Amino acid sequence: MTDPSRRRVVVGVDGSTESRTALRLAVDEARYRNCLLQIVRSVEMYEENPESEELDSAVAFVRDDLGFTEVSGLVTSGFPAMALLEQAADAELVVVGSRPRSAIASVVLGSVGSAVATHAPCPVIVARTSGERATPGARVVVGVDGSDVSERAVDFAFGEASHRGTGLVAVHCWQVDHPAAARWDAEAFATRRNEHLRWMSESLAGFQDKYPEVQVTTSLLEGRPAVLLTELSRGAGLVVVGSRGRGGLVGMLLGSVSQSLLHHAYCSIAVVRPVVPSS
The missing domain is CATH 3.40.50.12370 (Rossmann fold)
Structure with missing residues (x-):
């Protein structure tokens, strides 16, 4: 069993390519910080439907593909930004995804990344899926x-x-x-x-x-x-x-x-x- 007193890295997922990028980065951060990983999937009207399957898929990806076992998932109802901010209260770090930079970047960033970065009490990483891929060991x-x-x-x-x-x-x-x-x-x-x-x-x-x-x-x-x-x-x-x-x-x-x-x-x-x- 995992130790509930340990600090957590929190990451939001929604099934998109951008959230998969955030998930990979969050696993790396959790390893580095010796933290538990909390995966959060929020839906505005929660029912027992494929939303929980998305979360299960993300947890399985972390455990099976990325080899990180100290992970748990949470499905919440409500606005995604509010769900992440609630989990951020005692987190070491929050990771959220962002779409590639573009001429309309201020629109495609979305309200979640901006709101979490603005109000979270802990550091926040907005993981960019960049069209200009950083080389390994990028500064x-x-x-x-x-x-x-x-x-x-x-x-x-x-x-x-x-x-x-x-x-x-x-x-x-x-x-x-x-x-x-x-x-x-x-x-x-x-x-x-x-x-x-x-x-x-x-x-x-x-x-x-x-x-x-x-x-x-x-x-x-x-x-x-x-x-x-x-x-x-x-x-x-x-x-x-x-x-x-x-x-x-x-x-x-x-x-x-x-x-x-x-x-x-x-x-x-x-x-x-x-x-x-x-x-």
């Missing part, structure tokens, strides 16, 4: 901005790179306060840039000590974070961001960067939330 990319939630995202990203056996690219996007003046004063621009590089090196040092096996590349880019991180997601295995960056409020909706990446990134996205203070 992990993480956005760094110095906020508390960014620090949690960096820790999460180092852990992902470690268990995947890949390199990590830590990216800080910045914009000069007065672009016109900076172009005229190259020395001041270089000084400011060096300050950012030094800050990045110092902020990553503790994590590099914790994960010495992870090869880290730092990248300081000038421009809009959402645009730059989306471009860096090409060929990546995972992009990790905090739910909100500097200026964000705990409990508010996702920030513009994480929302944009959910809709437009070329690879899977992990959204890490801040620790909510207990009342």
Whole structure:
């Protein structure tokens, strides 16, 4: 029997190709984290019908095809996002599927992935079925901005790179306060840039000590974070961001960067939330 006190990775399935991608990723995460796997299938009006057969098929696929036995299934009635959020309350991680990036990505993402990434108390991975398939050992990319939630995202990203056996690219996007003046004063621009590089090196040092096996590349880019991180997601295995960056409020909706990446990134996205203070 499985130990009910162990932490869980929760994954939502609906019989689609996208949910099968999420299922594979969730098994990998459960192995890495030594967690139980909880497969959730939600239907708006539950009856004893083929919906339970879909769940049984998913559980059998995990056990027989993927060789992971610490798995259970749950059929619930109601909206899928609400069912996953209920299970996320004490989960280590939630994994949901997403359709391939396209010109109408904001539509095809669907309400489930966006709602779960917005409101879950734990990290959420939106597994992308990408038209640009990532190569084996594809890097992990993480956005760094110095906020508390960014620090949690960096820790999460180092852990992902470690268990995947890949390199990590830590990216800080910045914009000069007065672009016109900076172009005229190259020395001041270089000084400011060096300050950012030094800050990045110092902020990553503790994590590099914790994960010495992870090869880290730092990248300081000038421009809009959402645009730059989306471009860096090409060929990546995972992009990790905090739910909100500097200026964000705990409990508010996702920030513009994480929302944009959910809709437009070329690879899977992990959204890490801040620790909510207990009342």
